[in-house]
Amino acid sequence: MRREPTGTYDVTVAGGEAVRAFIPAPLPPSPDVDLREGLQRPFEAAAAALGRLDAVTELLPDAAYFVYGYVRKEAVLSSQIEGTQSSLSDLMLHEAGGAPGVLQDDILETSNYVSALYHGLGRLRDDFPLSNRLMREVHAKLLASGRGATMMPGEFRRTQNWIGGSRPGNAAFVPPPPNHVEECMAALERFIHATDDDLPTPIKAGLAHVQFETIHPFLDGNGRLGRLLITLLLCDAGLPREPLLYLSLYFKQHRNTYYHLLNEMRRTGDWEAWLRFFLAGVREVAETAVATARSASEIVTANRSRIAQxxxxxxxxxxxxxxxxxxxxxxxxxxxxxxxxxxxxxxxxxxxxxxxxxxxxxxxxxxxxxxxxxxxxxxxxxxxxxxxx
Missing domain, CATH: 1.10.10.10 (Winged helix-like DNA-binding domain superfamily/Winged helix DNA-binding domain)
Known part of the structure; x- marks a missing residue:
């Protein structure tokens, strides 16, 4: 299927030089995403893996305990992608009152991620809509302390940002100018809540993630919040019911492919290539979570049997x-x-x-x-x- 670039460029001045900033067209893509374009089988495999993850969660004797650890694993992985040096052990030592041998700002950023995720999930459970207001609230938690505390927590940016490079002029990608951020995010919110596009939730989550990353609406924390958005979208739809599906490890392991597909999608409109990659990630991560849940449950059960003696x-x-x-x-x-x-x-x-x-x-x-x-x-x-x- 032939498509065109997924947005337009606006010449703007940033850092004293003229740059071409990309303004994405509103979702859904036009023409529509066609599940027959090599997507049906990846989608079915992802949906089946999500179903198995839900099923194994039901079998866990203490699912809430497993969620506690898995949420923190995601916080560590998502923060590591942004360059922090903290580990899961460091985070849990910090929460237990220890003194890990890493930078305090790294631990604070990772701990903030846990708070941000719990805040978002809590609001969704209280039937608060997944909206720009909620994303700003989650962002405020994410940047509540540490290095990001001075980067307008909870507010859309009012200056130009860029991705890669030392300045806007040599950046790998320049998101929309600040005067376009509100309208782009309003369009993304409408897409998230639309019920007439017949898009399955995993497909919608993959599209929304790209759009959020393209808009890059905040001065800092966009990568972490963009990955959180996937989890919030899936959990809001009950896929899965417990917050156990996170793509940070998959994106970390396939980092070059991830960025290549994002750039190609913007340039050529090849949403199907991106979605095949995304759905493969959903399937792989769900299967890994199932295996991890089973291993953790087996360890706990075996240890309890031994203690009982x-x-x-x-x-x-x-x-x-x-x-x-x-x-x-x-x-x-x-x-x-x-x-x-x-x-x-x-x-x-x-x-x-x-x-x-x-x-x-x-x-x-x-x-x-x-x-x-x-x-x-x-x-x-x-x-x-x-x-x-």
Whole structure:
């Protein structure tokens, strides 16, 4: 199917030089996306994988606990794409009151991502529409502290930005001038809420992600919020019901292809090539999440069976183990608060879990010790421990 470029260029002055800024045409694409153009099978495979992810979530004994870790895994991966040096272990140590050996701003940015995601999901559960207002709210959470705190959190940009290069004149891509941002984002909001385009939600999420990245409406945080938008769109439609599908690792692993397809789509209008890549990512990530959920569940179940063999010591140890499955990195006092057990009882239970090889203490301190559920955290950590360049 022959298409034209997906927008127009406007010559504007930025940084004292004239540049060609790209203004995307409103969605949906014209002519319409044709699922028969090599998209039907990728779409069906993605939809089937999403269904399996929903099914395995239903089988998890403590789905909410798994979500806790998976949300943080996504926060780390999405932040790493932007150049932060924090890991999943660092984030959880930070939340447990530890002092990871990374830059504080990196940890704050990653922690902000967790807050932003929870805020967006909470608003959707309260039937607040996925709108520009909500995106600004989520952006404000995302840039609440750290390096982005001075970059107009929660507000659309009022100056020209660019992607790649040291200045607008040698940039890889220049988004719309600031006076076009409001109208472009209003058109994106209308597309998100349109019910007459007959587009399945995964297709719509793929299109909306590209449009958001093309508009680049904020001074900072666009990449992270653009990836969050995918999750919010899918969760708003119940695909899946739990927030367990994130494409950051897929985009990180296929970074060159990702940027190439974005640029080609803008230049040639080849939405189908982008959507094939996107749907392959949805399928791959959903299948990985299913495997991770099963592995995590098997570890927890096997460990609980072993703990149950410890006679009188098993009761409190099982409660502490359950608390660590919920939050795999924590201090004695935190576990005490969540279990209702006294700190000495928690400490005794942790000693048993250490003896069994399930838990380790990572600070070496006499006070403020932090305990890690190693095998469980190891399952979640896959793909996160080498920060992206």
């Amino acid at each position: 410890e006679g009188r010591r098993a009761s409190s140890a099982l409660r502490v183990h359950r608390a660590l499955a919920e939050r795999p990195v924590d201090q004695i006092n935190g576990i005490s608060e969540r279990t209702g057990l006294s700190p000495p009882t928690v400490a005794a239970a942790l000693r048993l879990l250490q003896e069994l090889g399930f838990v380790s203490e990572v600070t070496g301190r006499q006070r403020g010790k932090i305990f890690v559920y190693d095998s469980y955290l190891g399952v979640l950590r896959e793909g996160t421990e080498e920060p992206a360049g």
